[in-house]
Amino acid sequence: MAVPVSAAPASPVTQPAAAPSPEHAIRVQLLPRRYTTLAAEIGAKVQRLPVPEGERFRAGDVLVVFDCxxxxxxxxxxxxxxxxxxxxxxxxxxxxxxxxxxxxxxxxxxxxxxxxxxxxxxxxxxxxKCRIQAPFSGRVAEQKVREQQYAQPGQALLDIIDDGQLEIELIVPSKWMAWMKTGLGFRVRIDETGKTYPAKIKRVGARVDPISQSVKVLAVVDGNHPDLVAGMSGHAQFNVPATGQ
Incomplete structure (x- = not known):
């Protein structure tokens, strides 16, 4: 009579932990370093707008001339x-x-x-006040008034930006603050150009959003890249440490 051989208990199968991706992409937007809206301080007719929309100017250049x-x-x-x-x-x-x-x-x-x-x-x-000079070097982003139009005191005239060095605004998980420090280098890929550019962290926000557990970070694009324009967007690519994910 054959003695039944009992099967050895199956050893539990250990599923290998999925290796975390070393690269994480965060949505970003390019911002001008400085920007403002110039407004009329007096009521007068706009005689000239020497710098057209989209053109560059230097600090001190006359941007608006009123008929005074x-x-x-x-x-x-x-x-x-x-x-x-x-x-x-x-x-x-x-x-x-x-x-x-x-x-x-x-x-x-x-x-x-x-x-x-x-x-x-x-x-x-x-x-x-009959002439408005540029407070910094940059570009005219938008003309909100036309020549020969009468401007009222306080009326917005021009939107101007300083895009000499574009900033990058991004929202990252707050736990990244353990390794994300000022000066950290990374790459940013811009949708509109399809190119990747070097960048570095400029400063990390001082407050964490308790709901989303995220923090705002500002960075800057390294170098001069004439093809980049404020308002473009893309993805920042970080090599996240295994302990920092």
Whole structure:
């Protein structure tokens, strides 16, 4: 009689752990280093917009010229009045020294001179706002007003950007803060150009979003790349350490 041979218990099969991908891609967007909207400080007609939309300019270049011919004439009138008031004060001052006039006349002349000086200052301040200069070098992103159009005080005129060095904004898992430090190099692939560019971390955000457990990171593109334009997007490619995933 054959003795049944009991089968050896099957040893549990250990599934090999899936090796994590060493490269992680994070969605990014290119941003200008600085940007602002220039607005009118006075109400006047736009005479010229010397820099067309999309063109480059340097810091200090004139970007908007208003028609201030009337205000320029008012400034000249105020300067003439101040000159006459100053001469009257000087004449009364000499008369007082010669005892030919009283202190009252001198004080009145001084008050008129001070008043005319204030009018000159006010007119000059207005005329100084008839030209808007570029606060930094960059490009005109958008013209919000046209030549010969009347602009109201506070009205937006131009959007300008400084794209001398483009920044990269990305959102990464907060646990990456353990190894993601300032100066860390990585690669970024831009959708619009289909090319990959070198970049490095500029700064890591100071606050973690407790809901998404993520943090904002800002980086910069290394080198000068004329084909890159603010607003482009793509993916940042990181080699994540095995302990940092």
């Amino acid at each position: 011919s009337i205000h320029a004439a008012q400034l000249k009138k105020a300067e003439s009045s101040h000159s006459a008031a100053s001469q009257t004060w000087e004449a009364n001052k000499r008369l007082v020294e010669l005892n030919a006039a009283g202190k009252m006349e001198l004080n009145v002349a001084k008050a008129e001179m001070d008043k005319s000086q204030a009018e000159v200052s006010a007119a000059a301040a207005f005329v100084s």
